[in-house]
């Protein structure tokens with residue numbers, strides 16, 4: 001829902017986005033929701049602020065959260081049962097946020113991927129330090145396997161920030177970009193907010209995500225609703241969330 005104000009639309013909730021593709025709602029399997037109670041609280045809040053469906057994406061990080069496809073789906077089915085019992089009106093599916101570490105490509109080659117959407121999407125997180133290896137080559141291998149990579153929060157990696165050529169290099173190779181809504185609200189600091197604004201201005205963002213680890217992150221997102229770049233992103237005509 002939105003209202004026209006000061007020559008631009010000010011949104012009152014996130015119903016225009018409708019489908020979220022990045023969150024940590026499954027209980028107890030990463031640094032997201034620690035309990036079923038918190039998961040239900042998060043889902044009630046997501047329903048309240050306008051989401052109809054979410055594809056939740058627990059971390060898959062070899063050294064920290066080595067979640068397998070079976071573990072993720074097991075937690076998903078458990079959560080879906082409780083959602084039905086509680087009468088929460090939001091659809092939940094699961095994929096993962098795959099960290100590009102030394103085991104990443106091997107896992108995908110072994111059939112460990114949980115793709116989502118109509119185009120076999122995979123949400124991929126880069127290392128927060130500049131990778132020593134060729135990330136272009138790994139992303140190309142992922143594409144050859146039939147998956148379409150979405151780069152999670154490209155605005156948050158310090159080695160990419162302010163380097164438009166590197167962002168363009170990824171775009172030239174067919175990568176899609178998912179922005180964290182809370183980067184626009186300033187939750188990750190000023191450098192991430194500036195990079196987020198630049199990517200929105202350049203029309204490079206295809207997906208908006210909550211990346212919610214707890215209810216607090218969802219409440220924080222409200223600050224973005226009055227943000228000029230949030231409005232610009234929603235009116236860019238480039239967002240693919242609703243097509244998932």
Ligand SMILES: [Fe+2]
Nearest residue numbers: 022023097211
């Ligand atoms: Fe995440």
